[in-house]
Amino acid sequence: MALKQENGVVPALQMSKLTGGYSQRRPVLHGVSITANPGEMVGLIGLNGAGKSTAIKHILGLMAPQSGEVRISGVTLEENRDKYRSSTAYVPEQPSLFPNLTVKEHLQWTAMSYNLDKNSAIARMDELAVTFRMTEALNALPGTLSKGMKQKVMLMNALLVSPPLLIIDEPFLGLDPLAIRGLLNALEEVRAKGSAILLSSHILPALERQANRLVVLHRGNIIAGGTPREVKAQAGCTNPESTLDDAFEALVIAAEGGNLGG
Template sequence: MVSGQEKTSAPALAMKELTGGYSRRRPVLHGVSMTLHSGELLGLIGLNGAGKSTAIKHILGLMVAHSGEVRVAGATLEENRELYRSSIAYVPEQPSLFPNLTVKEHLHWTALAYGLDREAAEKRAEELATTFRMTEAMKALPDTLSKGMKQKVMLMNALLVRPALLIIDEPFLGLDPLAIRGLVAALDEARDEGTAILLSSHILPALERKANRLVVLHKGRLIAEGTPKEVKAAAGCTGPEATLDDAFEALVEAAEGGRKGE
């Protein structure tokens, strides 16, 4: 298996002018572009229905673009399926685990699927269990775990891989404060090791603190991009007290033609 961390000068993710969705007659995304480099965290922001999940599905290769393209680690899915697939790890909003595998067995299965060195993977799994306070739950089955603990298992499996591109959808939902702190530390470590992270979240203060850059979608179109500071400036929110929440509200209102009645 080709390693997802294979050295390449190409961006971890390059989406170029992508138009796509479930129907060619009514596309969800309209000419969306985004680029994500090794070691960066790109925040994906938008209201419900803005096209965030559709964009993620296109990146994962679950949907075929109407036009434009997606490259992961320099390759499209058609050019190099093995490299493309092995370069991505994905954590969905809703945990999805095998009911008959323990937490430890999930990690072992992931290591086998990605062709990881067994000894190194076992050591890494132990470290992740400590980070997420899951050491005592390693022999537990999913049905005995809370939703937050199931989410931790998903995150542990993704971080075990050390992929070129890590995609996480709403990672903070269901996590307790200590788990959130552990997640942030684990993501910082992954970035230091070269993993590029695409993080979709409604928790904007976290993205304002941690994201290198942001992409803001509204009704399937890109309405702002750049560093948190640049996005706030684009929204006209430049004061010392201005927040990313303020900027997002202003951008959406501008995209919709201003407040009703004004």
């Protein structure tokens, strides 16, 4: 049965007490719960090796939970594979494109794969090309693009779909300042249309400004969560000038027993 909140809204993402990883003997995640509701941006933060990528792989259905479950738009992968898969789009940290398809053909292929209305998709493609300053590159092949431009293509494809759940891993790497601003504006647009966003990033100032809620992972455990203000309070950062960077450092130091290098 689909999970519902008290207000009757089905979460776009509901990870419930998930334990998982590559080995039954040494799980990476330990009872992790993450919820993303329609129109929300949830920031996933943690050091390298904290379990962020493993959590994303479980959400994408690439790994099976050892215990707990993941629901997207109210269903598990086993209950309704088609709905689960079509309800999410994923942008990895490293761009992965078809070498023989132009930028425009990538967008057209995505539109067909998700059965988008042709005219609406064309109009949205043009909007995204302007947003990311990629209009002149629409007929270019991936081999002629910089890494930053390849990342823009990945983001454009995901934003073209605007699914119930959009998962983005380190989207700001390789983007120029104007592209970052365009991305943040585009994410606001899809949130306004009801999409939930799970965004994993080390660029904490952007998450502090944009995210509704944060999940702080450390060694596979959630060590803090809530609004940016709540996370800072949990870290003991009571100074009004304290930043999310300050709070994250304090949380990790506490989790490491007072030794950041431990």
